[in-house]
């Protein structure tokens with residue numbers, strides 16, 4: 092659905108009027124396109140404290156293709172034009188003095204950052220033994236989330252925690268966050284672990300899913316369709332699953348994307364077995380490299396007025412079927428080592444929402460599933476488990492929301508606009524890509540840093 096307010100504020104009179112009235116100022120976001128696949132402009136790399144990653148990170152950032160400038164502390168002269176991105180390595184910040192170096196690095200440059208630019212702070216996990224380090228590393232979260240709220244202009248600010256001895260496993264994450272693909276991801280904290288065994292690196296970073304097969308549930312329309320399209324763009328073969336009543340739409344999407352359609356109600360008792368059978372019989376080595384649990388429904392009503400079947404229909408589709416098919420496919424070896432499971436939560440599951448006890452329980456359930464299963468799935472099956480948690484996304488579902496509530500949902504985030512299905516799809520593609528094997532157990536909100544659940 093068109094965001095008329097965003098279009099209006101893009102005109103000179105619209106900007107003048109809305110600024111005068113103190114109304115939100117959404118900036119058009121730079122999303123990925125074949126013509127403009129990357130952010131254009133210089134990348135500034137600062138180091139706070141004595142980071143052991145300095146050289147390795149500088150080499151990694153150079154590989155992303157941005158003309159770079161590595162600076163030890165804060166910038167004095169040097170750097171030309173408006174930078175597209177600023178990366179501050181704060182992994183060695185252990186006390187308030189080194190935390191001040193993060194401020195010193197960012198203070199002179201945030202104002203110069205190009206529209207739709209990126210700020211990425213690299214942190215370390217807060218230590219259980221050193222409360223000074225823990226305090227300031229946690230402090231980075233407050234800094235990042237606050238800067239995300241004040242920076243404006245379609246710019247995003249995120250924190251990446253490096254938990255292993257090398258930054259190499261963070262390459263896919265840094266590439267994602269430094270690209271137009273992450274346009275609607277802001278105010279997030281992402282943890283990147285150590286590589287399990289040898290780190291998988293895609294031959295071609297523009298095709299991180301080349302040679303991989305992905306199944307997407309709920310793919311006949313909306314976010315699922317966008318996920319399928321984005322995974323195909325990134326090189327994947329796709330299997331598209333949706334309810335038999337959506338078969339005609341599903342077939343159209345499958346034909347357009349060169350994928351296979353699997354009409355199937357995901358709540359069927361044997362859905363996992365049928366997926367395993369269908370994908371096992373695909374050509375080549377068969378089986379899946381990515382399983383995207385996207386199908387979801389809402390049946391809103393306040394708890395006092397909610398009959399049992401309204402409760403259970405939502406739990407069945409959004410949670411029980413995810414638990415059951417995941418278990419079946421992992422047990423049957425239906426996912427190859429190096430594969431990924433991506434589930435769909437929601438900010439409603441994080442913040443709660445009146446009238447959505449069933450939906451929020453199912454989506455918070457996804458968060459619980461991810462946190463518990465991720466370490467075991469990686470250790471036992473070599474498969475990562477992560478979730479996207481969309482905020483307000485412009486779909487048929489949100490177009491049906493009454494105008495006033497819709498406008499509030501759209502504007503109540505740092506980017507002052509709704510996201511698009513492709514924004515959720517881009518985050519899913521990053522989780523599912525061959526280079527993301529060290530991103531595990533993460534729940535990343537694709538919500539423009541929504542105020543809900545913040």
Ligand code: NAD
Pocket residue numbers: 308309310311312313314315332333334337355356357358385386387388408435436437438480481482483484485486487488489
């Ligand atoms: P949508 O209603 O447009 O699409 C959902 C798809 O899932 C449909 O094609 C539907 O037929 C399919 N589906 C439903 N039940 C199924 C079943 N039993 N078996 C197989 N397929 C089934 O919804 P959407 O807006 O694209 O949302 C996709 C996911 O994102 C959902 O999990 C939703 O909860 C989540 N989400 C959406 C938003 C948003 O703003 N749109 C926000 C947060 C989370």
